Amino acid sequence: MPVSVRFDDPYFSIADGLAETRHVFLAGNGLPGRFVPGFHIAELGFGTGLNLLATLIAWRAAGVPGPLRFTSFEAFPMAPEAMDRALRAFPEARAVADPLIAAWAEGARRIETDDLHAEIVEGDARETLPRWPGRADAWFLDGFSPAKNPELWSPELMAEVARHTAPNGTAATYTAAGFVRRGLTEAGFEVTRQPGFGRKRHMTTARLR
Numbered sequence: 001m002p003v004s005v006r007f008d009d010p011y012f013s014i015a016d017g018l019a020e021t022r023h024v025f026l027a028g029n030g031l032p033g034r035f036v037p038g039f040h041i042a043e044l045g046f047g048t049g050l051n052l053l054a055t056l057i058a059w060r061a062a063g064v065p066g067p068l069r070f071t072s073f074e075a076f077p078m079a080p081e082a083m084d085r086a087l088r089a090f091p092e093a094r095a096v097a098d099p100l101i102a103a104w105a106e107g108a109r110r111i112e113t114d115d116l117h118a119e120i121v122e123g124d125a126r127e128t129l130p131r132w133p134g135r136a137d138a139w140f141l142d143g144f145s146p147a148k149n150p151e152l153w154s155p156e157l158m159a160e161v162a163r164h165t166a167p168n169g170t171a172a173t174y175t176a177a178g179f180v181r182r183g184l185t186e187a188g189f190e191v192t193r194q195p196g197f198g199r200k201r202h203m204t205t206a207r208l209r
């Protein structure tokens with residue numbers, strides 16, 4: 001169970017990180033149902049890469065032609081050994097993780113295989129996201145808890161998320177914190193509260209108006 005010493009918070013649900021990813025980030029964005037060739041996902045907080053791997057598993061199962069495009073913003077990249085150790089708790093995800101772990105061990109931040117074009121943009125998302133030229137069809141908002149990592153949930157950053165969302169694009173997050181929901185609403189999203197995962201009563205989904 002990886003826990004950040006810097007933020008004093010776990011990287012994913014203590015209950016079951018892979019099931020949490022599927023509930024919050026995939027189902028919360030209407031995935032895999034919305035997958036089409038060229039679909040682009042962006043994420044705040046790459047962490048262990050578990051969300052990327054869960055999405056890749058879903059992409060392969062959906063049989064969409066061409067690569068999944070995935071861009072994640074991460075300020076404090078994990079050590080490769082710590083990533084490998086964390087992912088071993090999820091054999092299904094670890095089974096597809098070799099290209100990620102090999103790239104990570106070399107310090108590479110791009111993974112290009114037949115069915116995956118991923119890039120991890122290193123640095124504080126408050127600085128890197130405004131400069132990013134892309135627009136995502138779906139966002140995974142996965143900072144540490146808003147109480148412990150408020151800078152990754154600020155109204156200014158939510159406005160940047162909206163500015164980097166494609167028409168009809170969506171976002172999902174495990175939190176239902178009021179200031180996050182307000183930030184997303186002010187940024188131009190239609191925000192909905194949904195049943196959360198595990199012990200969390202609610203989570204948030206959003207669609208660009």
Ligand SMILES: C[S@@+](CC[C@H](N)C(=O)[O-])C[C@H]1O[C@@H](n2cnc3c(N)ncnc32)[C@H](O)[C@@H]1O
Nearest residue numbers: 045046047048049050051074075124125143144
């Ligand atoms: C809950 S973890 C993400 C878990 C991850 N999605 C996974 O699949 O393992 C939150 C991540 O946000 C990163 N983070 C925190 N503040 C950040 C910032 N200002 N800019 C970019 N990343 C940040 C942390 O280093 C951490 O890796």
